[in-house]
Amino acid sequence: MEQKLWSISELADECGVTTRTIRFYEDKGLLQPQRAGSNRVYNYKDKARLILILRGKRLGFSLEDIGEFLALYHAECDPAHASQLQYLLDKIQAKVKLLRQQQEDLALTLQELTRIETECLSHLKLPNSEEPLTP
Amino acid sequence: MEQKLWSISELADECGVTTRTIRFYEDKGLLQPQRAGSNRVYNYKDKARLILILRGKRLGFSLEDIGEFLALYHAECDPAHASQLQYLLDKIQAKVKLLRQQQEDLALTLQELTRIETECLSHLKLPNSEEPLTP
DNA sequence: CATGTATTTGACGTTAACGTTAACCTCTTC
DNA sequence: GAAGAGGTTAACGTTAACGTCAAATACATG
Numbered sequence: 329m330e331q332k333l334w335s336i337s338e339l340a341d342e343c344g345v346t347t348r349t350i351r352f353y354e355d356k357g358l359l360q361p362q363r364a365g366s367n368r369v370y371n372y373k374d375k376a377r378l379i380l381i382l383r384g385k386r387l388g389f390s391l392e393d394i395g396e397f398l399a400l401y402h403a404e405c406d407p408a409h410a411s412q413l414q415y416l417l418d419k420i421q422a423k424v425k426l427l428r429q430q431q432e433d434l435a436l437t438l439q440e441l442t443r444i445e446t447e448c449l450s451h452l453k454l455p456n457s458e459e460p461l462t463p
Numbered sequence: 464m465e466q467k468l469w470s471i472s473e474l475a476d477e478c479g480v481t482t483r484t485i486r487f488y489e490d491k492g493l494l495q496p497q498r499a500g501s502n503r504v505y506n507y508k509d510k511a512r513l514i515l516i517l518r519g520k521r522l523g524f525s526l527e528d529i530g531e532f533l534a535l536y537h538a539e540c541d542p543a544h545a546s547q548l549q550y551l552l553d554k555i556q557a558k559v560k561l562l563r564q565q566q567e568d569l570a571l572t573l574q575e576l577t578r579i580e581t582e583c584l585s586h587l588k589l590p591n592s593e594e595p596l597t598p
Numbered sequence: 599c600a601t602g603t604a605t606t607t608g609a610c611g612t613t614a615a616c617g618t619t620a621a622c623c624t625c626t627t628c
Numbered sequence: 629g630a631a632g633a634g635g636t637t638a639a640c641g642t643t644a645a646c647g648t649c650a651a652a653t654a655c656a657t658g
Contacts, residue, residue: 335634335635336634336635337634337635346616346617347635348616348617348618349615349616349617351636351637352615352616356615365624365635366623366624366635366636366637367624367634367635367636368635368636383568383571383572384572385615386564386565386568387565387568387569387572388523390614390615391614391615392614400579401579417580417583417584420576420579420580421580423576424573424576424577424580427569427572427573428573429521430521430522430565430569431566431569433518433521433522434522434562434565434566434569436518437518437519437522437562438559438562438563441555441558441559442559444535444536444555445552445555445556445559448548448552449552470604470605471604471605472604472605481646481647482604482605483646483647483648484645484646484647486606486607487645487646491645500605500654501605501606501607501653501654502604502605502606502654503605503606520645525644525645526644526645527644
């Protein structure tokens, strides 16, 4: 069964980034597409990788961190590199801590923002609609 | 009753930033401490503002955005600036959308990270502990 | 008074993550 | 064969958010 393939601009469109961005990630070693002649060709695995990268970015990971985490998805738990694993484990645990803090921050902020939002809305939707109740 | 006051380095220490950072925020108009002579002096309101700024940063807001949101905490819903309010409201709603996406991303990522984490741990804690059950 | 410590302003340096030309191929299609 | 649409590499530009001196001032203390 033939696999679907993407050109660089198709992939860019579908993932909402520019071709420059995709080439940049390749420079950083995050993507390694095949070539057809000199043209880059992406398969579904490449696309999945890109999607993971973008999710990492939305969470505030650096591209360097993302590179290391991506390695984990493949080398996962090879006991041959225990020290490297321990290093990555430390990074993960630190990041998990940060992310939990973010969850708190996020909840608080959403709460305050929606409070302000509703206050604003009430002011915008009722511009001197009625006279005060003091005649 | 006397209010507690902070020097710039005290404030920096307590909030986990450098003095350079605090001065930078002042340059950007995010903080306006009093002065005693030429020295900056911060009160509890200034400190609260800084804490809000740092929370904004952890959530990935730009300092410019943070400045606008901070204005909301004071000018809140003055009907005199309806158009400005609408502008800020749009920004807030866009950000709320982004934050909800982040919550999703975050949940997914935490899930995968902890999965990898436990896999790693199991490999690290059981280095060829027992022979396989095939004699 | 000398020394140390904290502060000030000002200016230049740095880094990540791309954006933006530029100059050049290579198809396809009219 | 001319034009246009896509692709390539290479190199320089940009921006935010500070870091990092530098040079000067102010205050406290042995």
